[in-house]
Amino acid sequence: MNTDRLPTREGVQSAARSIAAILPPTPLLPVEIAGVSCLVKAESLQPIGAFKIRGGWWRLSNLTEQEKARGVVAVSSGNHAQGVAWAARRLGIEAAIVMPRDAPRVKLEATKALGAELVLYERPGEDRDEVAAREVERRGAVLVHAFGDPWVIEGQGSAGIEIAEQMGRQPSRIVACCGGGGLAAGLALACPDSTIQLVEPQGWDMVGRALAAGEVVRVGEDPPATICDALRPDATKPINLAVLRDRAEPGVTVTDAEVRDAQRFAFARLRLALEPGGAAALAAALAGKVPLDADTVIMLTGGNTDPSDFAGMLAEG
Amino acid sequence: MNTDRLPTREGVQSAARSIAAILPPTPLLPVEIAGVSCLVKAESLQPIGAFKIRGGWWRLSNLTEQEKARGVVAVSSGNHAQGVAWAARRLGIEAAIVMPRDAPRVKLEATKALGAELVLYERPGEDRDEVAAREVERRGAVLVHAFGDPWVIEGQGSAGIEIAEQMGRQPSRIVACCGGGGLAAGLALACPDSTIQLVEPQGWDMVGRALAAGEVVRVGEDPPATICDALRPDATKPINLAVLRDRAEPGVTVTDAEVRDAQRFAFARLRLALEPGGAAALAAALAGKVPLDADTVIMLTGGNTDPSDFAGMLAEG
Numbered sequence: 001m002n003t004d005r006l007p008t009r010e011g012v013q014s015a016a017r018s019i020a021a022i023l024p025p026t027p028l029l030p031v032e033i034a035g036v037s038c039l040v041k042a043e044s045l046q047p048i049g050a051f052k053i054r055g056g057w058w059r060l061s062n063l064t065e066q067e068k069a070r071g072v073v074a075v076s077s078g079n080h081a082q083g084v085a086w087a088a089r090r091l092g093i094e095a096a097i098v099m100p101r102d103a104p105r106v107k108l109e110a111t112k113a114l115g116a117e118l119v120l121y122e123r124p125g126e127d128r129d130e131v132a133a134r135e136v137e138r139r140g141a142v143l144v145h146a147f148g149d150p151w152v153i154e155g156q157g158s159a160g161i162e163i164a165e166q167m168g169r170q171p172s173r174i175v176a177c178c179g180g181g182g183l184a185a186g187l188a189l190a191c192p193d194s195t196i197q198l199v200e201p202q203g204w205d206m207v208g209r210a211l212a213a214g215e216v217v218r219v220g221e222d223p224p225a226t227i228c229d230a231l232r233p234d235a236t237k238p239i240n241l242a243v244l245r246d247r248a249e250p251g252v253t254v255t256d257a258e259v260r261d262a263q264r265f266a267f268a269r270l271r272l273a274l275e276p277g278g279a280a281a282l283a284a285a286l287a288g289k290v291p292l293d294a295d296t297v298i299m300l301t302g303g304n305t306d307p308s309d310f311a312g313m314l315a316e317g
Numbered sequence: 318m319n320t321d322r323l324p325t326r327e328g329v330q331s332a333a334r335s336i337a338a339i340l341p342p343t344p345l346l347p348v349e350i351a352g353v354s355c356l357v358k359a360e361s362l363q364p365i366g367a368f369k370i371r372g373g374w375w376r377l378s379n380l381t382e383q384e385k386a387r388g389v390v391a392v393s394s395g396n397h398a399q400g401v402a403w404a405a406r407r408l409g410i411e412a413a414i415v416m417p418r419d420a421p422r423v424k425l426e427a428t429k430a431l432g433a434e435l436v437l438y439e440r441p442g443e444d445r446d447e448v449a450a451r452e453v454e455r456r457g458a459v460l461v462h463a464f465g466d467p468w469v470i471e472g473q474g475s476a477g478i479e480i481a482e483q484m485g486r487q488p489s490r491i492v493a494c495c496g497g498g499g500l501a502a503g504l505a506l507a508c509p510d511s512t513i514q515l516v517e518p519q520g521w522d523m524v525g526r527a528l529a530a531g532e533v534v535r536v537g538e539d540p541p542a543t544i545c546d547a548l549r550p551d552a553t554k555p556i557n558l559a560v561l562r563d564r565a566e567p568g569v570t571v572t573d574a575e576v577r578d579a580q581r582f583a584f585a586r587l588r589l590a591l592e593p594g595g596a597a598a599l600a601a602a603l604a605g606k607v608p609l610d611a612d613t614v615i616m617l618t619g620g621n622t623d624p625s626d627f628a629g630m631l632a633e634g
Contacts, residue, residue: 024483027344029362042362044588045346106585166341264624268423271361271590271620303588307581311628 011154015058016161028166038296044303048082056083058155071141075132078107080146085116098132147182148237157186172295177280179231181207181240188247196248199284201226207236208250227256230277258283264317278302328471329506332375333478345483355613361620365399373400375472388458392449395424397463402433415449464499465554474503489612494597497550498524498557505564513565516601518543524553525567544573547594575600581634595619
C-alpha cells in the first residue's frame with residue numbers, strides 16, 4: 001500500500017460511497033449566529049461521537065487481505081482511536097491503540113469497549129511515536145496515522161461530499177477545527193469551490209503556522225495548556241500541507257474561554273453535547289472571528305467528553 | 318374551523334409534506350441497548366428542541382385568514398409554547414402563551430425570544446384553563462390546544478411519516494413518551510402497521526389509565542412529583558383517546574431515577590442533551606420495560622433543560 005501517494009478528489013468520492021453504505025448522513029442543522037442563519041454539520045452524532053469513524057473505516061477497508069490479517073496500530077488521544085477500533089471490529093481486524101494514560105477516561109473506556117487493545121504511555125515523558133513503532137514492529141502491523149495518511153484524509157473528506165449532497169451545492173465556506181489537518185485536507189478535496197477556514201486552539205496552531213512558513217512547524221517546548229485535547233498534535237504532516245497549501249484560510253485561533261462559550265451555546269441552542277475540540281469551529285464563529293453567510297457550514301466534530309468536565313463547564317456559564 | 322373532527326391519516330400525510338418543505342428531517346440514529354441494535358428519532362434536534370414545532374406549524378398553517386389576523390393563545394409548560402411561537406413568528410401571527418410561572422427558565426426565555434407574549438399564572442392555585450379562556454375572550458383569538466386538537470395531532474404524526482421514509486418501511490414498534498397523547502395519536506395514524514408503545518411518568522399515566530378505563534381520567538388531588546415537566550397534563554382528551562383506543566400499548570411508566578439514567582446514557586452514548594421528559598421513552602427501553610428489536614424506534618422528544626439541572630444530573634451519575 002503506497003502511503004506516500006497524495007489523496008485525490010476521486011478517492012474522497014469513493015470513500016463517500018463506501019461510508020454512505022454503512023453510516024447514515026449526519027444532520028446539517030440550521031443555527032442563527034449574530035443574526036445570520038447558517039448551518040452546522042453535527043459529526044458529533046456519529047456512532048463513535050466524532051468524524052474520525054470516516055477515516056478509520058476508509059483506511060482499514062483499503063488494507064490488503066495480508067495487511068488485515070496482521071492487524072493495525074494507531075496513536076490517538078481518543079477519537080481516532082475509536083474510529084479505528086470501530087472499523088477494525090466491523091472488519092474483523094485486530095487493533096492496538098497507543099493512547100496517553102491521561103486521555104479522557106470516557107475515550108479510554110469507549111475504545112476498549114469497541115474491542116481494541118489499549119497500549120498506554122506517559123504524557124509527557126514517553127515518545128508516543130517510539131511506543132507505536134515498537135508495537136508495529138512486534139506485531140508486523142500497519143500503522144494507521146491519525147491525519148497524515150491519504151486514505152484517512154479521503155475518508156474524512158466524505159463529510160464534505162455529504163454536505164454538498166444535503167445542500168444541493170458546495171457551501172460558500174466550511175469552518176473546520178484543525179488538529180493535524182486530516183479533516184481540513186479532506187474537505188478541501190471534497191469541496192473545491194468552498195473556502196476552507198481552519199480554526200485551531202491558541203498556541204496549538206501548527207497547521208496555520210505551517211501554511212505561513214511553507215513547511216511543517218513543530219509545537220514549542222512549552223506550549224500553553226488547552227482544553228481541546230483532540231486538537232493537540234505536535235505538528236502537521238507534509239501530505240496535509242501539500243493539500244491545504246493555497247486552499248485553506250489560516251490564522252484563526254480560539255481560547256479556552258471561547259470554546260467553553262461554544263459548548264454552552266451548543267447545549268442551549270442545539271441540544272448537543274460537544275467536547276471542547278468539537279466546539280472549536282463554532283467558537284470562532286460565535287466570537288466573530290470568521291465571516292458567516294447563509295451558505296456557511298460549521299463543523300461540530302466531536303462529542304466525547306467526561307460528564308464531570310461537562311457539568312463543570314455548564315456551571316461556569 | 319371544525320376542531321371536533323377526528324384527525325386522519327391523510328391529514329398526517331399533508332402535514333408531513335408541509336413540514337418537509339420548511340424543516341429538514343431529524344436524524345434516525347443507531348443505538349445499542351441490551352445487545353439489541355435499534356434506532357432513536359432525535360426530535361430534540363428540531364430548531365425549538367422538541368417535536369412540538371410540527372403540531373404548532375400545522376395548526377397555525379390551517380387557520381383562516383380571519384383567524385390569523387386575530388392571533389392565537391396556547392397553554393404550555395414550554396415546548397408547545399415554543400412550537401406555537403415559532404410558527405406564529407414565521408406566519409406573522411400574534412401569539413400569547415399561558416405558561417406556569419415555575420416553568421423551566423430556559424423555556425420561558427426561549428418562548429419570549431421567539432416573539433410571543435407570555436401570560437404567566439401560578440401553579441398550583443390559578444386555573445390555567447380559566448386564564449387561557451380569559452385571553453381568548455379578550456383577544457378574540459383561537460386557542461391552540463397542546464394535544465387535544467386534530468391539526469396538532471396530525472402535525473406531530475408527521476414524525477412517523479418521516480421515520481417510515483427514512484427506514485423504507487414502518488417500524489415494528491415506536492416507543493413514545495406521552496403527556497396528553499398528541500404525539501402518540503399522530504404516530505398511530507402515521508404508522509398503522511407499527512405497535513405504539515406509550516411511556517408515561519410514574520403517577521402521571523393519564524393516557525394509560527384512560528385507555529384502561531375507556532374514558533378520560535383526571536390526575537388525583539395530590540399526584541407524586543416528577544422531573545418530567547413536559548409530561549404533566551391533568552388528563553388526556555376524548556379526541557386522543559378515540560385515536561389511541563385499540564391502537565396503543567399502555568401500562569409502562571418510568572421513575573425519575575430511570576429518566577436520569579436515560580439522560581446520562583443519551584449524553585454519553587449519543588452526545589445528545591435531553592430534558593427529562595424527552596428521555597422518558599429511552600428510560601423505559603433501558604429499564605427493560607418494553608420489547609426491542611432491530612426495527613424498533615425510540616422517540617427522543619425534547620432537549621430544553623436548565624444547565625444547572627443538567628449539570629446536577631451528570632454529577633449524580
